[in-house]
Amino acid sequence: MKKKNNQALISFYIITIFPEMFTSISHYGVTGKAIQKKIIELSFINPRDFTEHKHKSVDDRPYGGGPGMLMTVQPLYLSIKHAQSLLKDATVVYLSPQGIKLNQNNIFNLIQKKKIIFVCGRYEGIDQRIIDSLIDEEWSIGDYILTGGELAAMVIIDSVSRFIPGVINKKKSLENESFCNNLLDYPNYTRPKEIYNMKVPDILLSGDHNKIRLWRLKKSLEKTLEKRPDLLEKKILKKKKKIF
Structure with a gap:
């Protein structure tokens, strides 16, 4: 996956009525640096720019009654179509609690897509006709609203x-981060060796890299067993599938 003609390796077009929320990742940290280097492209399209409502409204009451408001069809439809015209062959993803649960394996699959249009809903969600006609995939980051x-x-x-x-x-x-091998990360320590009567484990100061590797694996397994035993079950099931 090489960069050609100064094009980003992966492009995200985000449809949102609050583009300013993305300042934190657009200008700071690892993601901000990647955008500055043009490894990642981040662009925004505001549905309010595509509404015919005089007050730039993009929501209305749901048919059949019920609480809250829904994002209406026209501004979202035109926003997505505009994004697709700018980012050919992109995957349109709606962020939704109904979607596929995000995990590390899914992250790797998303990278392969290279062009992604995110649709950020608001209020009680979006009109189902948008989902039926324009959304390729729905993604969730967890079982909460x-x-x-x-x-x-x-x-x-x-x-x-x-x-x-x-x-x-x-x-x-x-490669050593949590979840990459269905294990949580091992405990990590940095300088100084001792502070506030707390010491770094002696083995990490030994210089014996093989012993350190085994210690870290043991601690990783212990932590996973204590905090996320479900990850170990997945690891065992994967090995069984390989055998049979």
């Missing part, structure tokens, strides 16, 4: 960005 899809989009962009070549320089640091 947010006030909009913007935070979910930021989480996914941050997660995806870390695995794009050139964003994080040290490949090993990615």
Whole structure:
């Protein structure tokens, strides 16, 4: 996956009525640096620019009654069509609690798409006709409700960005992170060796890299068993599938 003609390795077009929310990832941290280097492209389309309502409204009451408001068809439809005209062959993703649950394996699958249009809903959601006609996939970051899809989009962009070549320089640091092997990360320590009567484990100061590797694996397994035993069950099931 090489960069050609100064084009980004992965492009995100985000349809949102609150583009200013993305300042935190557009200008800061690892993702911000990747955008500055043009490894990642982040663009925004505001549905309010496509509404005919005199007050720039993009929501209305749901047919059949019920609480809350829904985002209406026209501004979203035109926003998505505009995004598709700018980003050919992009995958249109609606951030929704009904969607596929995000995990590390799904992150790798998303990277392969390279062109993604995120639709960030607000209020009680969006008109079903948009989902039926224009949405390719629905994605969720967990079984809970947010006030909009913007935070979910930021989480996914941050997660995806870390695995794009050139964003994080040290490949090993990615390979050793939590969830990459269905294990949580081992405990980590830095200087000084002792502070406030708390010491770094002696084995990490030994210089014996093989013993350190085994210690870290043991601690990783212990932590996973204690906090996320479901991950170990997945690991065992994968091995069984390989055998049979």
